[in-house]
Amino acid sequence: xxxxxxxxxxxxxxxxxxxxxxxxxxxxxxxxxxxxxxxxxxxxxxxxxxxxxxxxxxxxxxxxxxxxxxxxxxxxxxxxxxxxxxxxxxxxxxxxxxxxxxxxxxxxxxxxxxxxxxxxxxxxxxxxxxxxxxxxxxxxxxxxxxxxxxxxxxxxxxxxxxxxxxxxxxxxxxxxxxxxxxxxxxxxxxxxxxxxxxxxxxxxxxxxxxxxxxxxxxxxxxxxxxxxxxxxxxxxxxxxxxxxxxxxxxxxxxxxxxx
Numbered sequence: 001x002x003x004x005x006x007x008x009x010x011x012x013x014x015x016x017x018x019x020x021x022x023x024x025x026x027x028x029x030x031x032x033x034x035x036x037x038x039x040x041x042x043x044x045x046x047x048x049x050x051x052x053x054x055x056x057x058x059x060x061x062x063x064x065x066x067x068x069x070x071x072x073x074x075x076x077x078x079x080x081x082x083x084x085x086x087x088x089x090x091x092x093x094x095x096x097x098x099x100x101x102x103x104x105x106x107x108x109x110x111x112x113x114x115x116x117x118x119x120x121x122x123x124x125x126x127x128x129x130x131x132x133x134x135x136x137x138x139x140x141x142x143x144x145x146x147x148x149x150x151x152x153x154x155x156x157x158x159x160x161x162x163x164x165x166x167x168x169x170x171x172x173x174x175x176x177x178x179x180x181x182x183x184x185x186x187x188x189x190x191x192x193x194x195x196x197x198x199x200x201x202x203x204x205x206x207x208x209x210x211x212x213x214x215x216x217x218x219x220x221x222x223x224x225x226x227x228x229x230x231x232x233x234x235x236x237x238x239x240x241x242x243x244x245x246x247x248x249x250x251x252x253x254x255x256x257x258x259x
Contacts, residue, residue: 008108010162014169015101021173022090025180029086036079043068043075059210063202070198074191081187089179104165107158114151121147204241209234 050064121144128136215222
């Protein structure tokens with residue numbers, strides 16, 4: 001009986017652990033999903049700003065466009081990761097183990113019933129002895145023997161199942177966290193790649209090269225020296241960027257051709 005009390009406590013403790021684990025991942029999912037929604041709303045405002053700038057400053061509009069596109073892709077990847085954890089990963093672990101724990105609890109209840117039945121048979125046997133009822137004594141003795149066999153087998157099966165559960169849950173918990181970490185790593189690797197490309201894309205944009213367009217549109221003759229702008233240097237940098245871009249395309253085309 002003492003063992004069974006200990007086993008019951010173990011099952012109750014493990015049930016609480018998995019409930020807490022599920023709650024932790026749910027809170028992570030909820031918090032990060034809320035953050036995704038807020039960031040997405042902010043990015044949509046950026047898209048609206050991009051549309052406003054498209055008429056006034058094409059370079060700024062281009063920066064906004066590239067920023068919105070890359071950050072939106074990063075946030076969508078994050079949401080995909082969160083949904084994968086919430087919809088695919090957690091059900092395979094916490095829900096599965098909750099069901100296993102439920103089965104263990106049912107088996108333990110069977111053991112407790114067998115233990116109670118043994119006590120009842122022993123009480124009946126004692127009463128039969130007091131009345132010297134040989135037939136009843138024989139029946140209760142046989143019932144006690146059969147009950148003991150069942151209880152021994154159930155107890156052994158339960159011990160084995162409990163040990164296997166402990167081994168499996170340790171391995172599966174590790175795999176759960178490794179899977180989550182890999183999914184998170186995939187998101188961050190993807191985000192780092194897109195952020196790096198975004199930096200290079202925005203860095204290639206010359207912020208002042210459309211000043212001439214601005215001057216024509218506003219009917220202003222711009223004195224570049226007075227505003228501290230070296231248009232010759234800007235044009236030279238633009239030519240260098242175009243040359244670098246052409247070289248990059250040629251290298252890519254050559255790789256494709258060789259493949």
